Amino acid sequence: MAQIAMAAGFILILVGFYGALTNRNILRMIVAFTVADTGVNIVMVAVGYMRGRTAPILDETVPVADALSRIIDPVPQALVLTAIVIGMGITALMLAFAYRFYEKKRTLDITKCTELKW
Amino acid sequence: MIRKFAAILLLAGIASIFMGLLFTYEPDAELNTTARYYAERTAADIGATNIVTAIVVTYRGLDTLGEVTVLFLTAAIVGLVLAHGRRRTSDKRRLAPVGELLATGSRFLAPLIILLGVYVFANGHLTPGGGFQGGAIIASGVLLILLADPCRCLSHRVIDTVESVSGLFYVGIAILGIVLAGGFLDSHLLPRGELGALFSAGAIPLIYALIGLKVGAEFSSILAHLSETEEL
């Protein structure tokens, strides 16, 4: 199951990159990047998954004493939480830059931002 | 066309790297060193039932501090980027007011949503959810207000103050950890309390609440900045 999720995550990353690298519209690029980000998150969570265990939350069903044998690895989840928020921050930032770009050029074509080169 | 071809070719190369990872991946049968420590010690040391929260707030608190800073930074930069083109308020086109129903509904709903957000981060150490999720929910409350009443100018002053004060308290608590407890961001400032109670797990609920407020304020700030842009 983890492998399936992981494979799906990798595919999302590749699909996202493909979209981000071939679409000329900036908004579409950003959309594609969010897809890739989701893929990364899925891969990360899948790495921490362990078959037949439950979420790392101690309650009546998972008493403290059993935690060692009942819960999955909590670390990747903690990391993904951070990664999601950072990803959202960068997306917001890119959107703001896109707005500024459109404001100046009245286009969202990424190939039009090549004044700086060589 | 060449670009597409190159992209496909290179991504095929990347895919083969990923396949190397995927096909040699073997799930752990037992928790590894780090996870084992958390599973065994969190309840006793930190007193939080949600181990992820304990990790996020305490063990890897520096990451979270950084993460909060990412949002802070993003909000600040979005403000800077958009401040450039923003015209004075007087130039703003007056949009037609939205319907009475929507306005009233949102006035009624928004506080509830915000309350829900508070609930989510207040219980972060016990149940799934926490400062970030709670913050996002608060922000969606703010979003609702913005959508319902586009002419309303959200007070940046209030948002910034909430954000700054909660941020300062966060850093303050972190530094207090050095002085009073075992180190930066140590949550043993406050008593551990009873496992599973609302007021338990040391400073975690306090920190997560501050994070919730801060994140909520930051998201709101981003949204408010965006909502003040001109239609192009």
Next chain:
Amino acid sequence: MSGLVLALTVLLAAAMIGAALVAVIGKSLPIAILSAGLVSLVASVLFLLLASPDVAMTEAAIGSGLTTFLFFFILGRMRGGEHD
């Protein structure tokens, strides 16, 4: 039970990839944005299956909720930009 979960996982994965392809290749930008939101939403269900409720909540609230809103906010400001 396990077989059901497995089947569900495969289904979710397929749905995600499908939505992702729409998001990346599809013609209309609003639909692409919605599809990307859908990818996140399906991913959050997948996170639940992977025993990660915290991540699932975050992904749903931030990944599929706020981010999608942000896109539409910006898109609304740039009429005509979507056709470039």
Next chain:
Amino acid sequence: MVSAIVIIAAALAAEFLLGLFSERWRVAAYAVTLFALGFMTFIAAEWVWAFAVYAAQPVEIFTAGVQPPFAINLRMGLPEAALTLLINLTGLFSALYLKRAFLEKGRAAMAVLLVFVMAQNGIVLTRDIFNLFVFFELSVIATGGLMLLSDDERAVAAGFKYLIVSQVISAFLLIGIIFSYHATGVLNIDLMRPDHFAALQAGSIAFFLMFIAVVAELKPFPANGWALDIYESAHPAFAGLFSAASAAATLYAVAKLLVIGGPSWLPIATGIGVVTFIAANLLALPQRNDRRLLGYSSIAQIGLILAVIGQRDILGDSYLFVAGGLLAAHAAAKAGLYWLSGLIASRDIAGWSALRGHPVLIFAFISFVALLTGLPPFPGFYAKWELAVALAGNGRYLLLAAILIGALIEAGYLFRWFGYTIKRDKPVEEISCYPLAVTAIVAALAAGWIFAYLWGDLSGHGNILHAVPLLFALSFLLLDWLPAWVKNTIAIVGMVGYFILNYADYDPLRLIFAVIILIGGPLILLASYDAHGRRVGFYPSAMLMYAGLTQLIGATDFFSFFVAWELLTVGSYLLILRGKHSEPHALSYIIFSLGGAFLILTGFAIASSVSPLPMSDALKALTGETAGWVFLLLAIGFMTKTAAIGLHIWLPGAHAEAETDVSPMVSGILLKAGLYGLMVLMLAMGKQSLYGIELTHAMLYIGALSALLGNLMAIFEEDAKRLLAYSSIGQMGYALFGLALMNHLGWVMAFMFVINHYIYKSMLFLSAGGVAKRTGTRLMYKMGGLITLMPLSFIAVLIGIIAVSGVPPLSGFGGRWIFYNAILSAEHRLPMVITFFSGPIAFLYLFRLIHTVFLGQLKDENRRIKEAPFWIILPQMLYVGLLMAFAIVPGLALRRVDAYLGQFFPEGGLNWEGITITSQFGYWSPVSIMIIVCVIFGSLFAWLLFINRRAQKVKQFNIVFAAERPYRPETTHFAWNFFAPYRKALGFLVQPFVTRFWDTVADILHTAGDLGRRLYTGNPQTYALHFLAFVVIVYLFWTGG
């Protein structure tokens, strides 16, 4: 001591505090920002102090009160302390510089800067890989934000490009981190071990992804287009910070990662680094935009440091010294240069000529260039030396060669830029001397010199800045406000004083050179009294050259010899650059010199890695093929300085275009440095052969060809000073030939040339310079008939050419006499014949100096000119006296040398009894020759006067108007193209093959750079594709290798 984590906490607290300020309280917000940065700097400085002075132990900082790996921990050790100090200090000065922009943009911008600086600190301090990711993201976002501070509208797009590429990079980083965690069970860098990764294939791929993502932040070639756009368009204050601080932090992160990756990753790091170093330098060549050029140079430097980090296996503990030295130099120089660029309105590198008239800024500029090119006394020099020795000692010659080639290209464009600054037309727009900006620049300058001192103290070779001659030269920087004549007096007194104090320490061989440098130098400096005003920049440069020369002959080990070599090179370059039209010539001089210096460095590095003995003993101790290679490298290196044929193209321009009193210095004195090097080399190593070719034999041919072709080129020259310059090539050829004979007389002859060449070339250059000063031209056909107007100059030239051409009675003849004796005892006939024939050719061009300049018809426009100025004539007259003395008693100087050479070449010495000198083939009595010649000349002259006593003086008239006015009037002049018939016969020999060859090399490099940089299309998607290509290529190398 304040805990290091307070650095991060302070930044965070300050930025959150800024949120409470109203937008109206910008000044207060700015004060908070500065205070926070100052506090962060203070903490870092405190730690540096603790580690450096009290040798404190590194401190681990635990967060959350839990041991790693269960919580994030930081570490503060000496490297961390030094790096955070560097970062925070740069941040502080950038903030000062940015005051205007900050007050305009408000507190949000200040908060972004604080986050940026904090993130760099975090990258350095953290020991947790995911935490590293968080700080990297902060750094990326803050970079995007700080791009908004620029006035350049394109900056926003550049920031956006970075965000796009970093999205791809961070995906790889995250996947790498999570799989590394899976493989090792920890996120802590210190607890991850190479065997964790080696066990599992997934683990090693995970490490690969992590590594490649962090390396991508170092802007490796070709995945660096975004960085160039950032460098080009960012606010200069931020570009400096970005180049200095973020490079420092990221390099340290890579160093941390490489520890866990294990030694198998080191070659990959080196490979990426070296490719980046060479490629970025090559692509920089055709660049005209100053900030983009600096961007290329930044990328190159970082690549070099990455390569050094990859050589950790052989550098051992000294890798911190080497990499740190390069990094310190890079940081100070790049920050300083970017900050300088903020003062200048034009974005073209030629626009930097606006700096002229601001000596402090010019000094800062050349210091920064020297920092970057690794010249002494800066840390990059020590680093270069250590690196070369380590690489040569471990047989990594290819890598060493690659690094040196890259460094040479970099020196090429940096010195070209400096040349533009000094020589190009000043733009209308003045620089804006914004006080805070100037403060930051001066701080960078001070940092560069402090680093120089520190690295000198840390190196095992002694501090370059403790050498008296160098300090004497540098003190002229502080005295530059004095009038020229005061400085001239100080210089003369200093040099003569140094000689008097030290002359007893020199052996006869060195004594000859010491006299030429320390007594001959002041003699030429007499001519410098002619200059008026303050002559800013002349004395530091000249004294730097003399300091280098003085230290050269005092050097006994490889290191100090090489230091001196580089010092004299830089000093003479600056001196030559002062000439009116000398810009391209000075450039080709410095490039050839540095190229030669790199060969010498390689030779020294090989030799000193074999044997730790002092220089001559170590050279002696070499055996086998190594000895041959070392000899070859060093010989070519030294022959670059003597302008042997093939390596000579820099000389004519450099010597001819220099100022009147500089030409004799660089010709009469500086050329001897190469001969001195050759002498030291050949005395120590004797005859060496490589692949069956005897190297001294090859040198015989080179010497002979230099003599022949140098003289041939001189005869077709119209420009008096160029003629003299070409003649120097020939003269050095003779000396080289003499040395290469490897017998007693050959060496005596070479010494004879050392002395003679100094005297007559100095004298002739002064005369030619004096004449050129009066007539306003150096073209000989525009002169004529000056004998009556400038009689003293005439006498000097007459005596000079008699001496040069080797006819009796002057010392030149002595040289010839010894030469003929020497070749009679040598076995190689062909080079001997060639050398023999170049003698009469010398007479052809020397004859023109008298005939065309002083005899013949006086030009109308020259009727009113006067004799050359007193101070230019005075040394010439002294030289005339010297030549006479040397002609009569050559034994004065040569006797002791002859005896000294007896140690090395016991056979074939001369017998110096009485006033005659006897060899195995005959004898030479200078005094009787003098008497005979004087009698013959005197009687002939008297007879001529007698038969011409009734000669009538005829007024001459201008023939030009007799018919149509010619298109090029000079073609009708009899002295123009005087040796046209010879050109028909021998012209093929003087075709500029060599010049064309080197031009082609330069063209190929330029074209390659120009084509290569088209890779950077400006499209962020292309940049992202470059990154993917980079990943795939490195992956293929890694799996394939």
